[in-house]
Amino acid sequence: MDKSKFLRVFTDCYLVEGDDGCVIYDLTRLKLISITKITYDVLKEIDGKSIDFIISKFGNNIIEIIDYFLTEEICFLTDHPENFPKISEDIYFENECYSAILEIGSSSQYDYVKVINELNQLGCQMLLLSIKSDSNITSEEISKIFNATTNSFLKCIDVVIPSSFENVFSMDFFNQNIRVNSVTYLGSEEFKTETNENYVSIKRIKDEELNWTEKIVPTNFTFTLKSFMESKKYNTALNRKICIDEFGFIKNYINHQEHFGNLSTTDVSISQVFRSSEFQKKWDIHNDLIEKCKSCKFRYCCFSNSDLHYSDEKWYKLNSCENFEPVKVSAN
Template sequence: MNEYYFLLFECCRLVKGNSYSIIMDLQRREYLQIPNLLYEVLSSDLRNLTIKELKEKFNHRYDEGIEKYINFLTEEEYGYLTQEPNNFPEMEVDFKIPNKIMSSVICLDRNSDFSLNNLMQELQELGCQTIQIRICDSSNFDDVLSLMDKYNDSSFELIELFLPFDKDIDLEKLKHVLLTNLRVKIVIHSANRDEKLLFSNRSIHFTKQMVNFETEEIYDLRFLHCDTRFFCEAKNYNVGLNKKVCVDSSGNIKNYINHSYSYGNVKEKRLSDVITTKKFQFQWSIKNDIIEKCKECQFRYMCLSNSEIQKRDDKYYKVHYCDFDL
């Protein structure tokens, strides 16, 4: 073993945290918790150090542990032994997509006086893939449902409708929308129960949670993303805000729906004119690696946070933080 090199597979990425570190397995979409000391060993220049030289680097203090973990990581297929380390190229972590906008959230209530159809048409022109429409009351319920047929052959990959609960809700109409519009997902919020109703291979989700423009994010380890696309984007951008545009119920254009700052109103400005400005795009590039607290969290390349970002004393802070790295 001593004359071999040990390398992690390129899909297995080391991330250091405060209390412990992890190995992200982007191919199996899972992560392995490891002690920070092992991170220090594995973050050495493994391509230029044989296992013997690796032991020497740490003055033979960790010889037994190094062998134990190399055997474990090899058996569990996180890494491999080789005598030709330079024959295995490193993975590129660039992230480039042609879409001007990737996702959007739109809020509607009884006082909303802008055209949802016009917004959806413009979002489609911008290359938006996913759109979430939050309806806060039942006043424009039917209008939104009727509009869905128009986008059955659109370029949207997902249209997520959050509709308010009503005891007289027309389930047959919702069923029709689901079965004739494969891009549409329906969630009934503020309901009196948590339930999933199945129709063929489609479903309607009922949740007791209230959803509106002020709804705060739920941070939970179950919602972490461990895959190549997410990792590459997180290494280069703020995944929660990158190429996202949101419109609140008053028509204000924002980076995210509950942010305090508005870049104008859709009744006066086109989305395409706003999203191309440096000011609007500024938070897109404020990635977790340069945000206080987040930059020391082992989950920084897996976490989706839409939090507004503030700059103080040349440092970046999120308005809302999770408590993952305790």
């Protein structure tokens, strides 16, 4: 090993410390590497230093650790460490609204098509349409909803609907509505998942209703370079999201108690509510500001729609997680 070279941690590999251990976020290969606190401290110390300096401080045994991380492509050797600055943490959003949820039930009286049109004005990119089993919506109304999405900014539509409407979603429907990403049929006789000819995920579940209470599990961890940077400044689950429950209440998420107006009884502007500081308040409450979450090594990839409450000048999540340890690769 050339002792004159310098060691650098790849700029897309972020070292994150928590009370329960440390993790390397590999944002290019999208994996987590669990490491000890000692390894975390050593990597922070040797990043940007020459091999000669590192050996002089830690001894020849450090070479084994360096070789491991060179092999795992967490670190690399260079003659000019200054040529590899940190990635900018500035974040830019192309559209005002990222995602929306529309819930339709027997009590729903709001204008679905009007809501779709208002969401389009906000540049909404993802939509979850949830139709409850007691809904009296007709096939014609469902068609009108999807017709309103035809020339929208929407990139992805997920549908949760009673199995009795399965005849509506024919191949012709999917050919005409290419934004549909998945359809989940409620109250099916069996649990089954498949992909149709249009690459739409078709799920059949026995549950009669969608459960909005989340269970935070490692399989739900989500991170890319952009979402990682977003998570450092925003609540990634609630940021730029708007939800309309079956009663027409506008919320940050469907199962939250707080609402910001009702579409069924008043002439409320979705855009006006969405852009208000009151509605956007929880967008800025990211995991670094929330008790328990702020000391978790997975805080930058944990996606949770949990409501938040403020007590004694501290933020808390109403739905907290159990302790878990999803180790992909470990290094001592």
